[in-house]
Amino acid sequence: MKTLPEKGKNAENVLKELEEYARNDYEPHSKRMWGHIYYAGQKELVELARKAYLMFMDKTMLDFTTFPSLLRMEREVVGMAASLLGGDENVVGNFTYGGTESIMLALKAAREKFRKEKGKDVIPEVILPATAHPAFWKSAEYLGFKAVRSGLNDELRADVDHMSELMGARTAVIVGSAPNYPFGMVDDIRSLSDLALDSGVWLHVDACLGGFSLPFFRKLGEKVPDFDFSIEGVNSISADYHKYGFSPRGASVVLYRNAKLREGQIFVMAAWPGYPLVNTAVLSTRSAGTLAATWAVMNYLGIEGYLRLAEKMLYAKRRLIDGLAELGFELIGKPEGPVLAFTSDNLNLFQISSLMAEKGWYVQSQPGSKQLGFPRSLHFSVNPGHADVVDKFIEDMRDAVSRAGKGYPDVTSFDVSKLEIGKGDIPEDMELINELIHSMPPEVVESFFKYVINELIFRP
Ligand SMILES: *Cc1c(COP(=O)(O)O)cnc(C)c1O
Numbered sequence: 001m002k003t004l005p006e007k008g009k010n011a012e013n014v015l016k017e018l019e020e021y022a023r024n025d026y027e028p029h030s031k032r033m034w035g036h037i038y039y040a041g042q043k044e045l046v047e048l049a050r051k052a053y054l055m056f057m058d059k060t061m062l063d064f065t066t067f068p069s070l071l072r073m074e075r076e077v078v079g080m081a082a083s084l085l086g087g088d089e090n091v092v093g094n095f096t097y098g099g100t101e102s103i104m105l106a107l108k109a110a111r112e113k114f115r116k117e118k119g120k121d122v123i124p125e126v127i128l129p130a131t132a133h134p135a136f137w138k139s140a141e142y143l144g145f146k147a148v149r150s151g152l153n154d155e156l157r158a159d160v161d162h163m164s165e166l167m168g169a170r171t172a173v174i175v176g177s178a179p180n181y182p183f184g185m186v187d188d189i190r191s192l193s194d195l196a197l198d199s200g201v202w203l204h205v206d207a208c209l210g211g212f213s214l215p216f217f218r219k220l221g222e223k224v225p226d227f228d229f230s231i232e233g234v235n236s237i238s239a240d241y242h243k244y245g246f247s248p249r250g251a252s253v254v255l256y257r258n259a260k261l262r263e264g265q266i267f268v269m270a271a272w273p274g275y276p277l278v279n280t281a282v283l284s285t286r287s288a289g290t291l292a293a294t295w296a297v298m299n300y301l302g303i304e305g306y307l308r309l310a311e312k313m314l315y316a317k318r319r320l321i322d323g324l325a326e327l328g329f330e331l332i333g334k335p336e337g338p339v340l341a342f343t344s345d346n347l348n349l350f351q352i353s354s355l356m357a358e359k360g361w362y363v364q365s366q367p368g369s370k371q372l373g374f375p376r377s378l379h380f381s382v383n384p385g386h387a388d389v390v391d392k393f394i395e396d397m398r399d400a401v402s403r404a405g406k407g408y409p410d411v412t413s414f415d416v417s418k419l420e421i422g423k424g425d426i427p428e429d430m431e432l433i434n435e436l437i438h439s440m441p442p443e444v445v446e447s448f449f450k451y452v453i454n455e456l457i458f459r460p
Contacts, residue, residue, distance in 0.1 A: 001460045026362055031385040034393075035364030040246040040309055041385025045297060049248050052296035053289035061095075062285045064278070070288050073295045080298050081239055081253045084215045085207065086230035092262050093255035094280040095291055099208035100135040101282050102238035102254035105265045107139045107173060109236065109256065110202040112264025114172035124172035129158035129187060130372070131180035133206060145172070156333040158187040164195055173202045178210040178227035182366055182379065184335025186210065186225045193233030202235045208252070209381075211239025213338045216303075216310035224336050235261055241294045243381075244338060246301070246309070250290035312384035313338050319387075320380060323394035327401050332377060341366060341377040348404045349378050350434040355400040361393065365430065367437035376408070376438050411439045 009017075028037050029046065040046075056070075064071045074095045082091040096102045107126065114124045125146045128136050140147035148166055151159040158176055167174070174196060176187035189205055196203035205227055207214070218224040228237060234257065241251035256262040270276040277284070301309070317340065321331055329342035343349070353363045364381075368374035386393070437445050 026360075029385075030360075031383070031389045032360050033362040034380045034382075034386070035362060036381070037362075037383065038243045038246060038381065039383050039385055040301075041312070041383065041388070045246065045300060048296050048300055049293040053248060053293040056292035057287050057289040059288040060285050061281075061288050061291065063275070067288065070291060073288075073291050077241070077291065077294050077298060078253055078255070081211065081241075082229075082255055085211060085237055085239065085255065086228035087255060087257075088229070090258040091229060091255055092259045093253050094262075094265070095294070096252045096254055096281050097250045097283055097286060097290070098242065098252050099133070099206075099238055099240045100138065102208070102240075102252045103133070103135045103204070103206065104139040104142060104282055105254045106204050106236040106238060106256075107136070107143055107145065109262055109264040110173045110204070111143055111145065113202065113261070118169075122170055125168075125170045126173040126175065127163050127166050127171060128175050129163070129177070129180075130374070131156070131158070131182055131185070131187075132175050132177055133181055133208065136175055136206075146170070155185065156183055157185050158192065160188055160191040160195065163192070167195070167199055167201065171199070171201050173204055175204050175206060176227070178205055178207045178214060179335065179337030179339065180206075181209065181339060182374075182377070183332045183341050184209075184337035184339040185333050186214070186227055186336045189225065189227045189231055189234065193231045196233040196235075203233050205234050205237045207237050208240040209243055209339055210337055211237065211244070211253075212241065212246075212306065213244035213310060213313070214336070216306045217314065217336070217338075219303075219307060220310055220314060222314065222336065229255075229257060241298075242290070245294065245298065247294035247297045248290055250287075251294045309384040312387040313382050316384070316386035316390045317382045319390040319394070320382065323390070324397065327394070327398055329378070332375065339379065339381045341379045343375040343377045346406050347401060348406070348408055348431075349376050350431040351404045352397070352400045353378060353434075354429075354431045355403060356396060359396050359400070361396060365434045367434040369437075369442055370439050371441050376434075408435060411435055 026033055029039055031041060059067045059070060061070055077095060078093040082093060096105065111124055123144065123146050125148055126136065126140055127148045127150050129150050130152050137147050150166055151162045153159045163174055174192060176189045176192045178189065179186045192203055207227060210227065214224050214227065228234065237255045239253050241247040241253065242249045245251065265280065267279040268276065317338065324342050325331060328347055329344050332341045332343050350365050353365045356363045364379040366377045366379050368376045
């Protein structure tokens with residue numbers, strides 16, 4: 001176990017050590033990552049965001065009365081988001097540190113409203129299409145909702161009829177994605193809105209990915225279904241500045257159709273000897289750096305800047321779809337969003353992902369689930385910078401395909417001792433692990449992960 005050094009080290013050495021630590025990391029700006037990273041590919045933009053971040057890094061968003069600039073910036077970045085998402089002057093919202101936090105707050109607001117109407121003893125239910133982000137399942141666990149999974153239709157969008165069948169007196173919230181993370185499709189928010197209005201339940205639209213990409217795709221002539229406050233039944237929307245808003249990590253927004261709906265989000269505590277604590281978010285003390293960086297990036301880009309970036313993303317997306325189809329990968333569904341996935345029955349996707357990692361590319365494996373009928377796939381979050389490298393990427397994929405085995409190995413023949421998950425190590429053979437995840441029941445995968453994470457990986 002590493003302990004606090006007796007004597008401090010000089011700053012130069014500390015930084016050198018950190019550089020050494022980072023040696024095996026991917027470089028976030030290298031354009032080599034097709035997942036987890038959202039990057040405009042513009043040096044000036046990153047420099048601006050860093051300067052703005054540093055200017056406000058030491059200020060805290062804990063108490064809105066201390067630093068007036070923070071309140072002003074928050075109101076402005078919320079306004080910019082609301083105006084992109086069909087909001088009128090009644091729409092309100094708050095800056096948060098991520099999509100998960102935005103979703104958790106919206107569910108809390110919905111739960112408080114539900115409790116007022118139905119009493120505190122009824123356990124509220126949230127109906128989640130299979131493609132809804134795990135942040136909803138996590139929020140349900142934190143907030144005491146029962147989460148109910150609903151199916152997908154032929155187009156792999158939320159099956160609205162199935163959702164309708166699952167709804168009852170305990171249903172508090174229904175959810176649609178714009179688009180969903182695994183495949184990039186936008187759910188039929190209009191039909192979900194009709195359901196919500198008919199039954200008086202809360203409709204949340206998760207536009208974490210689409211909030212700052214779909215409006216620009218649409219302006220560029222792409223076919224994008226309606227998904228925002230222009231649809232009457234939409235109560236709240238989550239949208240991530242730190243994804244396609246291109247601000248640094250730690251920036252998202254939760255929006256409500258009107259202030260009445262937000263009431264349950266806000267936490268106030270005046271009954272202690274300290275200052276009255278007012279929280280609009282889950283987190284309390286937090287750096288204002290990401291807020292300032294978000295404000296700076298949005299003002300720097302403007303609609304024009306986002307449109308230019310969206311053009312590049314659409315170019316890279318088209319090249320990727322054509323190039324990978326030619327190599328035998330099968331595009332899943334008809335994704336309107338900036339993310340998409342490919343499946344294959346006869347190419348070993350997980351092995352291809354490992355071969356690409358050897359070439360320095362990050363390609364995200366989605367193991368899916370045999371039991372739940374979710375396909376194995378490779379996920380791609382398309383970034384503007386990918387326009388410059390997509391052709392090279394496809395060439396490297398061609399090589400990986402030619403070297404990879406055909407089809408998938410039989411898991412029962414696996415030598416599990418090869419797994420070698422040691423204390424504090426990140427497992428190396430992800431190919432094997434992904435195939436196991438695909439084949440095992442999800443509850444088994446979940447307990448296995450909890451054990452490994454708790455007992456082995458996160459140790460000092
Ligand atoms: C990323 C994402 C989230 C969760 O956001 P975090 O910022 O990772 O907390 C929720 N929904 C969708 C569709 C996402 O892509």
